[in-house]
Amino acid sequence: MPTSSAVISSSAHITLPIPLPPRRRRLFGFSSSSYPHHAPNRRSLRIGGSVSARFRACYVSSYGECGAAVGDSGLEEDNVDDIQMVRVCDKLIEVFMVDKPSSTDWRRLLAFSKEWSSIRPCFFRRCQERADSEDDAEMKPKLLRLGRKLKEIDDDVQRHDELLELIKTSNDIGGIVGRRRKDFTREFFEHLHTVTESYHDNPDEQSDLMELGNTCLAAVQAYDISSENMEALDTAELKFQDIMNSPNLDVACKKIDSLAEKRQLDSALMLMLTKAWSGAKESNMMKDEVKDVLYHLYMTARGNLDQLVPKEIRILKHILTLEDPEEQMSALEDAFKPDEYSKGAVGSLNGDSLYTTPEQLFNWIRTVVDSYRFSREGSFIREARDLMDPSIIQKLVVLQKIIQNQFM
Template identity: 40%
Template structure:
């Protein structure tokens, strides 16, 4: 095990071991696909392929032999395509298997025994072992495709090769990203900033597969911690980018107000922003801080202070006049103790029903997007500027239980009603038809 420091914590990096010593699945179910012994094709390969089956432990050797006794060389294609290229790949790579027969067995395994991509990933996650046979495997797929007489089987072989190649490329990219993280643990934030698009759900699934592949609990814990640190770094990056975008938009609005030809025009702009509900917490924060800085500075002229005070007071008035129905709805939802009743009322507020139906005169109806906007504004006001916020409702939220309920409402709306907050992955066909 090697280690490095990451975020002030020790980050252990599991050392590379042989596949069969890391995952019991490969003792029984797929051991012959990644044998520990490869007889070299030439003398230059001898140094790389010196491991012998005799070095296996009795238990491991027995399991390998038991599997090989069950796995007999066979083919699922017509006889014309099998063995055509064996003259070039007739070197025995394991007991009773030449490279050609070995690749045929892999094709049979991927096509018949485990036709789903989720099972392929469990095999291809072991990059070093897979790379020993990758070129020969794809070459054999092409040979069999070219020689196959059955159009249906030809199509299946071609589809198998393309889908395996797609999964292989995906796993290789994830492997390279993980290696970069392990080689530069102190630069994780910089890696995330540079390669944010590569930190996908597939990458974290790859880390999960790799963690499951380790026998030792310590190695599994190490991989789990790497995944947790990556996820944390990604969230920090995304939140930072979102905050910067929000502040840039708020600064643009504030500059537009300051560039007004008169105080009356500035007041009209503030009221318009309030009317279209764009007087958000970031803009309010900028206005409050600008007024505070002007008030406390001895170098700023009184005329400038008067202007900033006018903008500040007009903003307060605009906020008080906004009185959105969503605030009334939120107060009602937050006062409901029973979670089931609270979510029922939430659902009803988004579904007023047919226009001809009788509606509750006291009920408030809105859209998920609009309510989510106000929840976010209240949370921003509460956390970013507790003392200065002009959103009275946010200032009054001092009960931790209320804050917790507000967070739960926000997450529920995002997960259940706002499609843009959901991560959708294109579902590819899982089986070779």
């Protein structure tokens, strides 16, 4: 999952570590006032537009016809007649076979429906009974497939409900995330969002669920960042020790070059090399030869790291340092114009041989701006993350318009 993210509450923006489809991106970025007055509650069923109005009407009418509408009619679930429940299940099976709801629609149906817990046992049993008695060779596997598919989804929803009840009653959500991180999936957060939607008629409960969603997302992100950082530091420590144990400076530099070629010269290793050089430089007890070696290693790593930055990002960073619009325009012209003294594939920009096309630079700006707008900076390349600043984004938007109007 393109990678997508979730924004929660107006005061906090947290990137969900698991990608989401576009229509589910803003999981908890809502208030109770944002819901339409006809939004569903726990006693009604209203699922997405991909399931026809006929499906919704049939579901509700089946209770009316059987006289067994649990909740709305006041009839207790335990008193629902078996024959009436079979009729309900048969009608639902017919609707499902015709309308073919998607997995997402089914998940929303089960999350919204308060009656499903009483229908569940009979429904799956009825699917099997009808399949066993079916003479039509084509219909029999369809009935079995319907029961099997919905059973898989129902099992998932029940697991999500179990986890939701657990975190509702816990004072240590971070501890639960640590033990059950794999259960906090995209589907779980979508389920939590759907359940939150269903409490339109209960603002207090809805608010509590929104807060719970915020807390869960924050705990998951904190856990993931901590895990990634620990793993990155452990890996960087091994690389650092390997470099420092080299027999001579040339071998050490070649190891750094090799890491750069493999794109394994990461920020954690660079931080260790920087700290080693900085500590040696300020020490009065270290020999100058050692300081020279550490400085050389630091500069070698720094040079390689700079080369890993896409040339378009380097061009953008240079242009953004220019305040004069005329200087910016001149820099753009230089970036788009091959240098006659070069081999024809590069241009000259601020002393570096850099060249790109208006289309490539425009696309990079669009990528950065879109990443900022959709709060996907956590998944963006690290070399461009320092561009993810509101003031810089505004400059990039202006620059994007200039490129589009003047060079494309």
